Amino acid sequence: MDGREDAPAIGIDLGTTYSCVAVWKHDRVKIIPNDRGNRTTPSCVAFVDSERFIGDDAKSQGAMNPANTIYDTKRLIGRRFSDSKVQDAMKLWPFKVIQGPADTPKIVVSYKGKQKEFLAEEISSMILVKMKETAESYLGKPVKNAVITVPAYFNDSQRQATKDAGAIAGLNVIRIINEPTAAAIAYGLDNKSDINGKINVLVFDLGGGTFDVSILTITKGDTFQVKAVGGDTHLGGEDFDNRMVEHCDITGNKRALVRLRCACEKAKRILSCNTQTSIDLDCLHEGIDFCMKFSRAKFEELNMGSFNKCIETVEACLRDAKMKKSCVHEVILVGGSSRIPKIQSMLQQLFDMKVLSKSTNPDEAVAYGAAIMADKLSSNSNKSFKDLLLLDVNPLSLGVEIKGELFSVVIPRNTPIPTKKSKTYVTCNDNQSAACTKVYQGERAKSTDNHFLGKFTISGIPPAPKEAIEITECFEIDANGILTVTSQILSTGKTEKLTVVNENGRLSKEEIEKMIEDADKYKQEDQEYKKKADAFNALEDCIYNMKKMEHVIADATKWIEDNQNATVDEIERMKEHLESMCMPKF
Known part of the structure; x- marks a missing residue:
């Protein structure tokens, strides 16, 4: 292979408890083992006085250093500190989480004798760097492009925050795709020869921290149309x-x-x-x-309460897809927790004792599918998947707040994406000069009961009686499931877009750039520490070997004293033995 050629794009399953990286190479998906030889890596980062650990090394010292061993960041990313689920989780974590600017959660650790504060995006980026380096070690060249997976039920803030984490890690995130969709792609590829027409599959994805259900129709093994999704980003x-x-x-x-x-x-x-x-x-x-x-x-x-909740979510997803359970041809198990016998038994009972599909490795299926999508989207792809077509849906309704704190839906949940939909509203007051657009995501009737994504104001509305001026709100979701909202005053044509600022829980370009610089600094510190540790180890080995040579010399001197009648050959053999013991040590 030409050494100047860019490395292939990789697929990363950024999990709550474990992460996995894969690549399409030599006409197959390769799950890449880490430096410990493990095919999955703990999503864990630890800070000690002298260095930083990521993955297996971080997890193995967690009991000795609980306050500075960070895990579960997927349960923080894109959320607010005041979120009830964040508050509940904090009671169980041994590390400290505080309220940062604009209600963002910040993780507090002691590192090199100083208190440091990190956003969830920064900790997640460290895990992504570990996955990136794992892939680079296997491929022998720098990796730039990646597809990263997220739970299907992640909202816009959580998706954007995951993309930001990728940028901080030095990755160009070419696509964010849903975890159960990635698993369905893996299943479709593995069983392509058996899929002649259309089959309906239900992906049951129960991982360490999140739960997703997706219903898809797979056509000829390469067209994947998502019919409905459901789940809980805080169940696992x-x-x-x-x-x-x-x-x-x-x-x-x-x-x-x-x-x-x-x-x-x-x-x-x-x-x-x-x-x-x-x-x-x-x-x-x-x-x-x-x-x-x-x-x-x-x-x-x-855990029966949680198990029942899983089954209820499956039933709701079937209703949303308008599909009878008898029409589901395959139930695919994904995520380590899908191995729990009781859950499998309950699923089988729901689907009239149907045999559950276990053909894909539940720990690796998501990364497997992400690697396929990465090759599909990569600029230097071999076009193995030129016919692969993915038709996904948005997991939650999107809309704006209207008078009376009501939630007006612009894009309903389970709408196929990418999509673009508009709705027209009228002014509420006489001579109203400006209108504030508040964007929410969720299924509740009251706007404030849903997840707040952001707000912006459009000004310059011409003087007129109330309800005389029309304003169109245009919602556009791209292939990553990320949202852009545009307001337009119809009579003047003036427009305004949703501006992502700190109060919306997003990182600015400047903040991301600073975090990239910090990530490089930590990487350099880690490398310098390793160089220093290696140098000390080499010096200690040298001293140890020199001590061993004292015994060798003493033994040789005694041999001379005891073997005055030795032959020339015996003396020369002894000399060669002595040289072989001593010379390589210097």
């Missing part, structure tokens, strides 16, 4: 772990809670294969050992 395996932790009833010690949570996660995995296990931890709290037997039945009892 970590919630099941937390209920186990609460049941164990240990409080007040962060280090103990981290150890217990890790043990509960391990027990949860074991219970997917066995009906009983035990949690045993030496000196867990105040020098007291902890031991508790845990049955699969108890685990199911603790």
